[in-house]
Amino acid sequence: MGDQRVTTVSVQQMFEAFDVAWRARYRVRYVGFGPKLGARAKALRAAWPELTIAQFAETARRYLADNDPYLVGRRHPFDLLCAANRINQYRVAASSPAEDSTAAFLAALENR
Numbered sequence: 651m652g653d654q655r656v657t658t659v660s661v662q663q664m665f666e667a668f669d670v671a672w673r674a675r676y677r678v679r680y681v682g683f684g685p686k687l688g689a690r691a692k693a694l695r696a697a698w699p700e701l702t703i704a705q706f707a708e709t710a711r712r713y714l715a716d717n718d719p720y721l722v723g724r725r726h727p728f729d730l731l732c733a734a735n736r737i738n739q740y741r742v743a744a745s746s747p748a749e750d751s752t753a754a755f756l757a758a759l760e761n762r
Contacts, residue, residue, distance in 0.1 A: 659703045661691045667703060668728055671710040676725065683728070690732040697734075698741070705742045712740040 659667075665683045672680040695701055713721075713731045716739075721730065730736055 659706050661688050663703050664691045667707040668710045671714045675714045687728050690729050694732045708742040709740045
């Protein structure tokens with residue numbers, strides 16, 4: 651019935667998923683992706699090797715839904731999501747029912 655292996659997310663997919671979630675909150679594209687944030691994304695991916703696009707998309711959505719004044723004042727920067735003290739707050743487990751709730755979000759990402 652097809653290949654059932656889990657494919658980890660690429661840095662570009664992480665940027666795209668974050669941008670979709672960021673635009674849902676702020677109504678403009680996220681600017682600032684580059685080598686520094688690429689390194690942060692790679693470090694996050696190395697620390698979370700089983701990370702999938704669905705998990706990261708839901709993690710980004712949770713992060714951007716947080717109304718913590720510190721995050722709102724800084725407009726939820728990507729690098730703060732990647733910080734160890736933040737990522738675990740929003741991290742989604744592989745078997746989480748939250749993955750099912752990202753279907754529409756992922757469809758929007760794929761159809762952009």
